[in-house]
Amino acid sequence: MMPFDPSNRRFPIAAGLALLLGAAWIFLSPPAPQPSPGGRPPAPQAGFAAPDFTLTAVDGETVTLSDLAGRPVLVNLWASWCVPCRAEMPAMQRTYDRFKAAGFVVLAVNVTSQDSRTAAIAFATEHGLTFPILFDETGEVARLYENRALPSSFFVRPDGIIEEIVIGGPMAEVLIETRVLALFGPEGP
Numbered sequence: 001m002m003p004f005d006p007s008n009r010r011f012p013i014a015a016g017l018a019l020l021l022g023a024a025w026i027f028l029s030p031p032a033p034q035p036s037p038g039g040r041p042p043a044p045q046a047g048f049a050a051p052d053f054t055l056t057a058v059d060g061e062t063v064t065l066s067d068l069a070g071r072p073v074l075v076n077l078w079a080s081w082c083v084p085c086r087a088e089m090p091a092m093q094r095t096y097d098r099f100k101a102a103g104f105v106v107l108a109v110n111v112t113s114q115d116s117r118t119a120a121i122a123f124a125t126e127h128g129l130t131f132p133i134l135f136d137e138t139g140e141v142a143r144l145y146e147n148r149a150l151p152s153s154f155f156v157r158p159d160g161i162i163e164e165i166v167i168g169g170p171m172a173e174v175l176i177e178t179r180v181l182a183l184f185g186p187e188g189p
Contacts, residue, residue: 072183102189
């Protein structure tokens with residue numbers, strides 16, 4: 001290996017190139033997300049309040065997330081055509097059955113703007129889903145939660161704070177159960 005020699009003709013070219021690449025990297029790198037002036041993060045994040053919403057369920061009732069304060073909630077964005085969504089729904093139902101008496105709630109938000117009510121209802125009926133199936137017909141909740149992939153699951157503590165976010169799936173039943181137990185805290189259900 002040759003010793004460092006600043007008088008070498010290649011040194012200024014290499015240094016200039018390194019400086020240029022470094023400046024380009026800094027200029028082109030996106031800034032880190034900053035909370036908005038209201039204190040909310042730019043997208044739902046663990047450790048921050050879950051964005052509130054009100055949607056209509058299959059039975060015509062309206063459900064508002066903030067009305068469920070004091071209860072652990074799984075907000076799951078899904079569509080009937082989504083293969084991983086279809087695969088994880090039975091596990092969600094079994095977990096819901098196990099913990100609903102302790103107050104656990106699943107809000108299955110069908111991204112109806114990318115699906116249809118008919119297909120969502122048929123899927124829920126076929127799989128015997130008993131938790132609320134909500135319709136996001138305008139895509140408002142998908143936008144609010146900055147949905148990028150289906151399924152997307154938001155585990156919300158009783159105090160309304162997101163404990164964990166899982167993008168993609170399908171989630172295994174044991175993982176859903178473990179995450180739900182964490183929502184109850186050390187006291188458990």
